[in-house]
Amino acid sequence: MSIRIRRRGYLRQAWLVILLAFVYGGALAGIQTALAPRIAENKRQETYAVIPLLVPGADAEKTVEQRVKTPDGKTERVYEIHNADGEMIGWVVNAVGQGFADRIELLIGLNEDLTLIQGLYVLDQKETPGLGDYIREPSFCARFQNKPTKHPLTVVKEPTDDPQQVEALSGATVSSQSVTNIVNDTVSRLREPISQLDKP
Numbered sequence: 001m002s003i004r005i006r007r008r009g010y011l012r013q014a015w016l017v018i019l020l021a022f023v024y025g026g027a028l029a030g031i032q033t034a035l036a037p038r039i040a041e042n043k044r045q046e047t048y049a050v051i052p053l054l055v056p057g058a059d060a061e062k063t064v065e066q067r068v069k070t071p072d073g074k075t076e077r078v079y080e081i082h083n084a085d086g087e088m089i090g091w092v093v094n095a096v097g098q099g100f101a102d103r104i105e106l107l108i109g110l111n112e113d114l115t116l117i118q119g120l121y122v123l124d125q126k127e128t129p130g131l132g133d134y135i136r137e138p139s140f141c142a143r144f145q146n147k148p149t150k151h152p153l154t155v156v157k158e159p160t161d162d163p164q165q166v167e168a169l170s171g172a173t174v175s176s177q178s179v180t181n182i183v184n185d186t187v188s189r190l191r192e193p194i195s196q197l198d199k200p
Contacts, residue, residue, distance in 0.1 A: 043123060047079070047092065047107055054109025054119035055081045055090035062086060068193035078194060081109075088112060093190055094123070097182035100174040102126035104135070106182055110149070114191050117183070120144040132175030140176075143167055144183065149191075152184040 051060040062082035067075050079092040091114065095106040104127070109119035122136040134140055143166050147153055155177045156165045168176035 043105075046123065047094075050107060050121045051079065051081060051092055051109075054092050054107060054121060055111075056118060057083045057089055059084045063092075066194075066197055068190065068197065070189055070193055076190070078190065080197075090118060091194060093186060093194075095182045095186035097178065097185065099125060099127050099135075099178040100132050100172075101128055104175075104178055104182060106179065106186075108144075108183060108186060110187070114187070114194060115149055117144050117147045117149060117187075120179075120183070122179075127175045128172070132169070132172040134169050134172060135175050135179050140169055149187045152188075153180050155180050 048060045048063065051063060052058045058081045062084070064080040064082070066078050066080050068078055069075055077094065080088060081090040081092055083089050090112050091110045093108050093110065095108050097104055103124070104122065105124040107119075107121040107123055108117060109121075110116065111118055120141040122141065125133060125136060127133045127135060144153075146163075147166070148163055151164055153164055153166050155168045155173065156162075157168050157173065159167055166176065166180050
């Protein structure tokens with residue numbers, strides 16, 4: 001008898017845990033949905049704030065937002081960058097991929113013909129504190145500046161002068177490789193769609 005009572009007690013507790021999981025999961029989903037537009041707008045404003053850091057000579061106020069269709073059929077926003085005289089001088093693109101701990105979101109600055117990386121900025125990341133999260137530091141992002149895009153970049157563990165190589169963060173090779181993969185994949189994926197846009 002006592003075994004049956006115990007089993008019923010366990011079943012009641014299990015259903016309570018499941019019910020609470022659904023309630024809290026639904027609440028979190030609702031909050032995420034409600035905050036999504038505000039989060040997106042904050043990221044957009046942050047993007048405009050760092051455009052001059054990503055493309056030298058850029059006037060963020062003269063940025064033109066364009067839409068491109070990627071090979072997988074999705075539509076993505078890209079930023080056509082102009083200088084103070086209105087001349088088109090480059091691009092800023094959003095790049096997203098998997099890091100060591102979670103999703104990494106980047107902004108990549110490119111020259112006008114997409115042959116050179118001019119800047120890199122980490123818009124969002126949740127890598128390991130004190131190790132992988134150093135990918136957001138300017139000293140790491142600077143390792144991508146003036147890197148050509150003709151061939152994929154590779155990660156090395158030692159300082160390098162090779163234009164196709166990026167030195168990894170000490171103790172965070174996986175995060176460094178993740179950022180490099182995201183950069184390579186995004187540039188490769190967007191090169192053709194951007195080149196087909198009408199230029200001013």
